Amino acid sequence: MKIIMLGAPGAGKGTQADMICAKYNIPHISTGDIFRANIKNNTELGQKAKSYMDQGLLVPDELVVDLVVDRVKTDDCKNGYVLDGFPRTIPQAEALENALKASGENVDYAIDVEVPDENIIKRMSGRRACVTCGATYHVEFAPTKVEGVCDKCGAELIIRDDDKPETVKNRLAVYHEQTQPLIDFYADRNVLKEVDGTKKLEEVFDAIVAILGA
Numbered sequence: 001m002k003i004i005m006l007g008a009p010g011a012g013k014g015t016q017a018d019m020i021c022a023k024y025n026i027p028h029i030s031t032g033d034i035f036r037a038n039i040k041n042n043t044e045l046g047q048k049a050k051s052y053m054d055q056g057l058l059v060p061d062e063l064v065v066d067l068v069v070d071r072v073k074t075d076d077c078k079n080g081y082v083l084d085g086f087p088r089t090i091p092q093a094e095a096l097e098n099a100l101k102a103s104g105e106n107v108d109y110a111i112d113v114e115v116p117d118e119n120i121i122k123r124m125s126g127r128r129a130c131v132t133c134g135a136t137y138h139v140e141f142a143p144t145k146v147e148g149v150c151d152k153c154g155a156e157l158i159i160r161d162d163d164k165p166e167t168v169k170n171r172l173a174v175y176h177e178q179t180q181p182l183i184d185f186y187a188d189r190n191v192l193k194e195v196d197g198t199k200k201l202e203e204v205f206d207a208i209v210a211i212l213g214a
């Protein structure tokens with residue numbers, strides 16, 4: 001089962017991807033998490049990505065395409081995976097399609113989690129993230145047992161540098177311009193599924209499970 005999560009920043013892609021991966025036992029591949037881990041470890045890739053991310057801009061395609069194409073070829077991806085935050089541009093989607101085509105594969109589902117821009121800023125201001133294991137929380141909508149500490153791995157949670165309201169506005173503008181066209185791209189390939197992301201976490205997940213099958 002090869003799944004792509006589509007949706008605006010803060011729509012809940014990462015939250016739902018985590019739940020899908022736990023249920024179907026497939027890896028969660030988040031390009032944002034990969035970049036944040038590289039920034040934390042101060043790698044060359046992290047240094048390159050950081051300046052773009054801090055401004056709410058996309059990292060250039062050439063820094064992300066090979067990374068994902070190589071990742072989906074690894075052994076743990078043979079039963080499928082959830083791509084979260086990739087592709088984000090038409091060239092990225094085409095590169096993925098070509099890489100999969102070479103081995104006779106294609107994407108099975110592109111799930112668009114729909115949330116209007118007005119709801120997004122509120123969600124972002126309460127988000128807390130674990131850079132160690134990738135888990136996502138919200139102070140109000142998905143709180144941890146102990147404040148500031150990851151339920152899954154015990155690491156200290158962070159507020160993402162790009163969750164400031166000004167940066168969130170930039171990210172939304174970039175989303176509408178560069179990423180939203182992917183909705184038509186995957187509709188044309190008959191794999192697009194839309195879910196209402198304004199509902200509660202569990203309800204959104206139920207809608208996704210109804211699409212993927214139990």
Ligand code: AP5
Nearest residue numbers: 009010011012013014015031032059085127137138141201
């Ligand atoms: P990335 O990390 O992918 O960020 P994003 O797409 O902006 O999305 P978010 O992670 O902010 O939101 P989400 O949809 O995962 O929502 P979440 O589940 O956390 O990318 C960051 C940056 O990296 C980009 O700006 C770019 O610079 C770069 N980058 C990454 N991939 C790239 C690529 N392919 N090409 C180029 N550049 C790339 O939920 C948000 C909050 O809401 C959480 O607090 C959560 O608990 C809460 N929440 C979730 N669902 C609900 C609900 N139903 N009800 C109430 N609260 C909810």
Ligand code: MG
Nearest residue numbers: 013014015032
């Ligand atoms: Mg995310």
Ligand code: ZN
Nearest residue numbers: 130133150153
């Ligand atoms: Zn954690």
